[in-house]
């Protein structure tokens with residue numbers, strides 16, 4: 001039911017945008033991971049400096065494995081930076097590390113979209129597999145159940161789409177805070193701004209792509225639910 005021509009029409013645009021965003025991110029990241037930052041700072045040092053200057057010496061900066069696995073964990077009050085960005089002294093490393101520090105600054109400022117997103121995390125973890133489970137259950141039971149279960153799946157999927165939506169202001173704002181601090185503290189020089197922006201904008205586009213994919217999928221589910229009314 002998800003591979004009919006109409007469904008593909010809803011899935012393909014999000015898929016193409018997602019692939020395009022990944023290619024752009026790889027291109028920008030691979031370019032600027034090889035361009036040394038003039039301040040000579042590593043990602044770990046730059047984010048440490050931003051955190052200290054913001055009065056957040058208690059937020060830890062730790063190294064983790066994997067590629068672009070960088071994230072801020074609000075529960076552990078820790079920035080986790082992939083080795084490339086933790087140790088790297090490049091424009092890309094400093095940009096990504098500062099972005100993660102930006103999330104810690106949001107947390108400190110009780111930035112509303114971040115709080116809302118954090119509240120949605122456990123719900124989304126459940127919703128991630130629940131909507132497809134409900135859908136399969138509806139198909140097994142069949143008949144009048146199918147329509148009702150389809151509507152439940154629509155509701156659960158709408159929560160996931162909402163999560164993708166609130167992720168956007170959180171990500172854009174973290175990058176804005178990152179750039180502000182990098183330039184204010186002189187960790188990145190004016191001629192290096194363009195590179196930082198390119199890496200962070202490319203990363204943001206992947207979140208836009210995820211939202212587009214979720215909205216299209218939600219629309220498809222809505223149309224299916226409407227047409228299956230008993």
Ligand SMILES: [Zn+2]
Pocket residue numbers: 099100103170171174
């Ligand atoms: Zn982020």
